[in-house]
Amino acid sequence: MCKRPLEVEDVLTRVIVANGASVVTALQEIQNNYGYLPEEVLRAFSRKTGIPMVDIFNTATFYNAFSLEPRGRHQITVCVGTTCHIRGAGMLIEAVSRLLEIQPGEVTPDREFSLETVNCLGCCAFAPVMVLDGKYYGNLTAGKAREIVGRIREEAAEGAPEADEGESGGSREGVC
Amino acid sequence: MAPALKRFAAPEEVMKVRQSLEGRLDGNRPRLAICGDTGCTVCGADGLAAAVKEVMERKDPAGRLELKVTGCLGFCEQAPVVLVFPGAYFYRKVKAADAEEIVEKALLQEGPVARLLYTDPSSGKKIACAGEIPFYRHQERVLLDANWHVNPLDIYDYLARGGYAALLKVLGGMSPGEVLGEMKEARLRGRGGAGFYTWLKWELCRTRAGSKKYVICNADEGDPGAFMDRSLLEGNPHAVLEGMLIAGYAIGAVEGIVYLRTEYPTAVAKLDQAVRQARELGFLGEDILGSGFAFDISIVRGAGAFVCGEETALIRAAEGKVGEPRQKPPFPAESGYRGRPTVINNVETFANVPLIVNRGAVAYRAAGTENSGGTKIFCLVGKVNNSGLVEVPFGTPLRKIVFDIGGGIKGGKRFKAVQTGGPSGGCLPEEKLDLRVDFEDLAGAGSIMGSGGMIVMDEDTCVVDVTRYFLNFLKDESCGKCFSCRVGVDRMLEIVGGITEGAGSEEDLALLEELALVVKDTSMCGLGQTAANPVLSTLRYFRSEYLAHVREKRCPAKVCRALFRYRVDEDLCSGCGFCARECSAGAIGEGPDGLYLIDPAVCNRCGVCVEACASDAITKE
The missing domain is CATH 3.10.20.600 (Ubiquitin-like (UB roll))
Incomplete structure (x- = not known):
């Protein structure tokens, strides 16, 4: 997802020129560039604009889309919309959580995987749904989810080429 | 074939181009519509479209057949879905490998590919035409009809269907008051939730003094399990833009903003393209179609917060601030975006506006009830x-x-x-x-x-568990401004959580009800005021299910983990041991007779064993 990050100064100049003082859009730009919101960039942004750090932090933690921590190289998002919930999303999360030994919102110590939840992806007909590196998997069961994540983990451990990056990050292809 | 994008300077030019587009979307014109919505794409519609394109290039060099990748065609269950015209044949669960046959049949006009048709479950018969499938037959698809025909990335498709005719009509001789009158007569109500009369909102805003006013489209569709607005934006974005333009004209605004959920990247892209095309053709910008009316639209992406669906919170979020609601009045129509009078309506509401202008309020109102038209x-x-x-x-x-x-x-x-x-x-x-x-x-x-x-x-859904789910959601999404919502929802969650874990008592139900009413009465915004609905409605209609949880410590749907257990049915167990291998808790072991047993004290009820068992021997009790 995150391409080569730009220099802090360049990002800030672009953010401020493009958006004036809208904190939300500025944070969106910063996160687009780094994949998360690095503290030093937020501090530099605060110094440059005079917006107090507490306001920036308030905004960054209010919205779900922002992350103050770097995410894993492989991002797993499990939909926990109502339909996914009644069709067993909780079991998916548990299975993936147990396999990777992390809770939703956390990153594995080797920074290979991060696990997140989302309130609804709007493909309820295929619930429960999980997205791994931009690829959607529908009609899942706990076992299937574990198998999919396990396969990617094995590939990662074997040092497989950076298969999915660039190509499918953001595409909506998938399996259902 | 489409004329180059050239700015229209007058209504006559639009009419002329529209005439040249006549027949473009005619039902008899051979074409394929492949659903390009998220659901179908997830199931492989992208690959299917590529395959169809490849076959068409080979078999149809003359270009007799046309391919359109459309917005949501509606029947997500059957994804990926393809419609073939003429005939409106409905193909379901189509694979890239089917492309060859689909294109061949369509070119020869030999009727449908029978094996891809929908089978009516009650009669067992194949149904060819989409409109005859019960799922579609019982609907009245007025807004969604465009999704079957229009390529959302091409403004000329919208024009060919009579798009922007309502704008022309309004600019050509309706006063703002007359536009409002039509909305009133049509009984158009806000589709975002509260059902406020649209004309009343507009009237409030129109009569405010000041030249700077705003029109905001609320596209922050945050309810889980809801994607109506996304489907409209991705399938027919110009209808929404046209509705906003008419609203702008009616209230005297020159600027519109679409506040769009960040979780919808495709909708952002499609809407962005639509805005650019509308601008290039002169439907947005200065002196629209030589009328002197100026209006432009920008897109603001949200950052993921459910509460931002509330209008005052959304306005703050659109200003780039923390999206907390505020006390009303003043209503946004009096003091909204940047303190200016603002009309804020939902995507679907705006999409209805051109329809009302084109058909007339009376015809529009023929569908609907006494109080709600359409x-x-x-x-x-x-x-x-x-x-x-x-x-x-x-x-x-x-x-x-x-x-x-x-x-x-x-x-x-x-x-x-x-x-x-x-x-x-x-x-x-x-x-x-x-x-x-x-x-x-x-x-x-x-x-x-x-x-x-x-x-x-x-019957396999536990309403107490669902209530816990909603409370958990609302606890996360409460902005925290009002004490009663912030703390009240949390306490309700604790109580309901306790009930699902078998720790609830009958007194809890009374307490829960009391608390729910307090949260309802004392929260400031619409979200807080309705946050108790899941609790109150389930207590009202499903009290017996709550009672089973608290009195008998039993979950009738066998969902609440503390209240049921898994058991291996000895008559069905084949002794294969798959369950034990899959069990990550180590709760399953082989018994003396070679059959398997689950230790309820160790089992965490994850259900993986049920999936692993080839002989369906593991049941809940």
């Missing part, structure tokens, strides 16, 4: 056979939606509840199925219309 789009999902996007007139009974359109419950299970209105809506039981969907009727039954999510639950 149709409403619902997202019918959950444990129902036909998941998808459904459009029906206001006043349609729930039963018709769930059973005639939805085809009843999956796997022959029993219907338990239908949940309307998103997380702050309510669960309605079987005896309420004859209720007509309308703002007042749903509210009277303790639920809300909300934006149109409709989630069907069967």
